[in-house]
Amino acid sequence: MDELSWQEVVAAISQASTLAELKDWRTRWVGKHGRITELMKGLSDLPPEERRRRGQELNQAREAILAALTQREQVLTDRAEERALEAERWDLTLPGREPDTGMLHPLTRVRRRIEDVLLRLGFSLAYGPQVESEWYNFEALNIPPNHPAREMQDSFFVDIPGLVLRTHTSPVQIRAMEQHQGRLPVKIIAPGLTYRRDDDATHVPMFQQVEGLVVDHGISVADLMGTLTVMVQELLGGSVRTRFRSSYFPFTEPSLEMDVTCAVCQGQGCRVCKETGWVEILGSGLVHPTVLRNGGYDPDQVSGFAFGMGIERIAMRLYGLDDLRLLYQNDLRFLRGFRHQGGLR
Amino acid sequence: MIVSYRWLSRHLERMPDPDTVQHGLEQLGLEVANRTTFGQEFEAVELVEVMRRVPHPASDHLSLVTVRRAQGEAVQVVTGAKNGHPGDRLWYAPPGTRLPDGRVLETRMLRGIESPGMLLSAEELGYQATTGDLWVWEGREALGTTFLDVIGGLDTLYDVELTPNLAQYLQSMRHLAQELGAIWDIPLVPLTAPFDYGDAPLADVLAPDRCPLYGLVAIRLKPGAASPLWLQTLLRAVGQRIIHPAVDATNFVLWDLGEPLHAFDAQQLHGTLQVRLARPYEVMTLLDGTTLELSARDLVIADDEGPVALAGIMGGARAQVHADTIAIWLECAHFSSEPIFQSYKRHRLVTDAALHFGKGTDPEAVLVAPRLVENILHQGGVLESVGPSVLKGSLPTPRQIVFDAPRISQLLGVTWTQEKIKTALTRLGYQLTASDVVVPRYRHDVSHIADLAEDVARFYGIEAIHPRLPVQRTALARRDEMHVLEEAVRDLVVSAGYDEVMTRTLVSPELEAQYLTGREGEPVRVTNPLREEESVLRRVLLPSLLEVVRYNRARHDLPIRIFEVGTVFSRVEDKVVESRELVALLSLEPVLAFPPRLQPSVYDLTGLADFLLTRLGWPGVRQAWDQVPSFLHPGRVQQIVVNGEPLGYVGELRPRLAESYRVKRLGVLALRWPQDIVTTPFHAARPSRYPEVQRDLSLVIGPRTSYQEIDQVIRRHGGEHLRAVYVVDRYEGEFGISLTVRLIFQSEVGTLTDEEVDRAVTDVVQALQSIDVGLRQ
Ligand SMILES: [Zn+2]
Secondary structure, eight states: OOOOHHHHHHHHHTTSSSHHHHHHHHHHSSSSTOHHHHHHGGGGGGGGHHHHHHHHHHHHHHHHHHHHHHHHHHHHHHHHHHHHHTTTTOOSSSSOOOOOOOOOOOOHHHHHHHHHHHTTTTTTOOOOOOOHHHHHGGGGGGGTTTHHHHSOOOOOSSSSSSSOOOOTTTHHHHHHHHTTTTTOOOOOOOOEEOOOOOTTBBBBBBEEEHHHEEETOOOHHHHHHHHHHHHHHHHHHHTEEEEEEEEHHHTEEEEEEEEEOOOTTTTTTTTTTTSSSEEEEEEEEEEEEEHHHHHHHOOTTTTEEEEEHHHHHHHHHHHOOTTTHHHHOOOHHHHHHGGSSHOOO | OOOEEHHHHBBSSSSSHHHHHHHHHHHHEEEEEEEEOGGGTTTEEEEEEEEEEEEEOOOOOEEEEEEEESSSSOEEEEOOOOOTTOEEEEEEETTTBBTTTTTBOEEEEEEEEEEEEEEEETTTGTTTSSSSEEEEEEOOOTTTHHHHTTOOOOOEEEEEEEOHHHHHHSSSSHHHHHHHHHTTTOOOOOOOOOOOOOOOEEEEEEEEHHHHTTEEEEEEEOOOOOOOOOHHHHHHTOOOOOOOOHHHHHHHHHHSSOEEEEEEEGOOOSOEEEEEEEOOTTTBBTTTSOEEEEOOTTTEEEEEEEEEEETEEEESSSTTTOOOOOOEEEEEOOOOHHHHHHHHHHHHHHOOHHHTTTOOOTTTHHHHHHHHHHHHHHHHTTTTEEEEEEEEEEEOOOEEOOOOOOHHHHHHTTTOOOOOOOOOOOHHTTTTSSEEEEEOOTTOOSSSSHHHHHHHHHHHGGGGSSOOOOOOOOOOOOOOHHHHHHHHHHHHHTTTTTOOOOSSSSSSSHHHHHHHHHSSSSOEESSSSSGGGOOOEEEEHHHHHHHHHHHHHOOOOOEEEEEEEEEEEEEETTTTEEEEEEEEEEEOOOOOSSSSOOOOOOEEEHHHHHHHHHTTTTTTTOOOOOOTTEEEEEEEEEEEEEEEEEEEEEEEHHHHHHHHHOOOOOEEEEEEOSSSSSOOOOOOOOOOOOOOOEEEEEEETTTTTTHHHHHHHHHHSSSSSEEEEEEEEEEEEETTTEEEEEEEEEEESSSSHHHHHHHHHHHHHHHHHHHOOOOOO
């Protein structure tokens, strides 16, 4: 075949460095007027035996050249793409564009965690007003007008006689019992805002509590202790140890305070826990007979337990805070700090 | 209340170590706030003997007294005391000693002569004695004995905090010892025999319901005596001053039995005493010198000339005991606690007597108290004689509770036997009859079986109860719809990129007044606010959030993108309405960032409003607002109306106000919850199988034409196949405003032809001309 054998053509194609070169090879050899096309046209002049042999030969050469072209084309296209993409290289060490989502307030998240644990234990959510009647806030809870406990909880009064900013979420106990109209069980938690006339590093005038109440046949101190232990361990971690101490609240009898191991010293004793290794976490007790009666239940037939805890105190514990006021300062630098992994829970 | 270890030990046959006592107190439910010792300052004070006494060469009132010490050399001390002669034994404090009044002794030069330390008087030790200036010790102890030795060594003191229920009966060493003895199973030392009251006509009780039991004993005293050393030591330890043997004895009984006594100077009394209600406007002078105007609610002890004591609270000045009193009438009474409580609150007279009587005392103490006083006075050499006496009234009937041991076990969640429960109650002082528990008269806190259960729990310790989860009938735990919604709003706004804040509901009335829309009604005011800036319950959330902006902008320049869902309050006559409001704030300032961010704009907030309404399914619309309040930007605000009820607004704060919070521009969205929540029902729709056709129209609009009008016209005239309309571009040029809107057509039943779509578009264009909106050429 003239100056080049087809083997030489194939070799040359596989060395081609541009697509234009390939096109040129294609035109010259297998195009409409390419050398092989022309030769194939001249086959008809040959005798049959010769034509068949020569035809096979030419076909073989054509196939080989086409295959080489395709292969080389692929190589050159890939190379071109690589080069083009390389030119598009970006510096991904620059900061990414994070999704613009906000964050719930830490106290909302802690409240929801508490609600979640107690909902799983079968408590329903209940609510009451923040501006409460003195009856629900005091008298119904066994705190008559001259009771010393009325001074323990210094209250805000409003310009409507008989109303007070509730000093605790406990009035919801009475409201919930009234709503149940004697049906059993009563099993509610009541989160909400409460108010006391206090303002210092450990007290704020407005704070949040979660109240809990169970009324049923046969409810006991042991049930109270078991429920609260499960709850606190679920909230603070299974390794936290708990203890109960005898205490006093007008609306429970007996009354118990619950302590957990101090987070600062892990129970070894330090300044924070006054060297006891324990810190108080909540107040509780069996519902006082008078309170049951005021809620429409017979204290000789049923019994119940109640507890109340400060959401702030749990939040401080969970997030390792030592100043309650930070939670209500709304410093965005502080709040946005909760974007970190610890803030997810 | 200070509890003395030594004092407690007088009442118990055996006494465990101080640590055990502390644990015992804690088990009883008392909080031990602090633990200290009494007597350390007496460790250095030693007994010495006077060898020689000569006048000070340079002074006519000072003397030089040389004393022999048990160890070391004799010491010469300068003293101004008149007594202290050779052979006398005195208390000597060497230099370095800290006296009870805080003075630290040193070696001083007195008129040219060195005087190391001091020879002490009883007063300088905080005690009382009758031997003159210096305390001449009559005891036989060896020289070198310390004062600490003679008072019996150090005492351990527990500063305990009593909860109100325990204060009703545990403000007494005897009762504390009794409870401790009960848990430790240590018997009490028997109390002295009751006093034999006579029937002398000394007193009358005219208000027996206020004073069920009233005893009066006439006692004559020897002058110039002091209380026994052990009693002085106990009173000093618990922080009482030593005053007069008669007063000291009553103080002792107060803390020993929890029974306040009162001693009248008999020579100042006229006629017999009456326990009666005060007469309106009756006036008396108390022993602290203040004058009190009384009312018929006050109980007084009066003689023929008027009140001599405000019963159970404080004595009067007239019959007060003085140092030279030689005849007293000793009052041992039981008063009803509630009226005493009210009386001392009313007059703001907080005395130890009031704090005991006001919480409740042991009526049985009235029977033994005079005997105790008599014994103490006798021991101190003060008692001359016990004269006539009288006891009016009788002991109240003790309360009884049906003894139901299974119920007690059930309340505690234990399986304790009847015997075990009986043991606890008996040891705690209850008497058990065949069917009842008789409550000791001093247990004013016990009235129900739950109270007995508490005592049994305290007796065995709470750790004796094993925690368990309750076994109950299962009931569905419910959430409250309203609050589920509230939480949903929080989550939606957070997902839109806003940080939640939490502000106080008490706000400043002046500040709030600037941000009202006129629909809020009257505020609820706090009558005893901590400060004026927190004196009303907020009617709107916005000012609280603006304060957050102020706080943050004073400290840093972070973009503001915050929200709160909180309670707002309003009053309707004498009712308070509490409702929920959402407010979101967005600082409309350029955000410099790479990679670039969308620039915040009011459209973010109008979009947030639509996002919320859609997600919540509230049938709400944004519309023009006729009367825009002055705190908002009048050109950039819309009202949000749900079912015809205006529930909020969205737009921009008046820039002048925003600047006062250090933000150039501030967007605001406020949305309140509807009275009745109606949600648009939602049904899922299957997408059409036929292709959609898209047509863009470039419109030229006038400056006052709102997109809302254009949108309405397009939708009204776009035909049945118009699926969606949206704006893809907005451009302001010389020709005015150009808006490119995209119309999406699609049929449910077949592929739309070009003719069908063209016809719809032509209709739309024609209709738009009627509101002066044309196509851009
Ligand atoms: Zn600690």
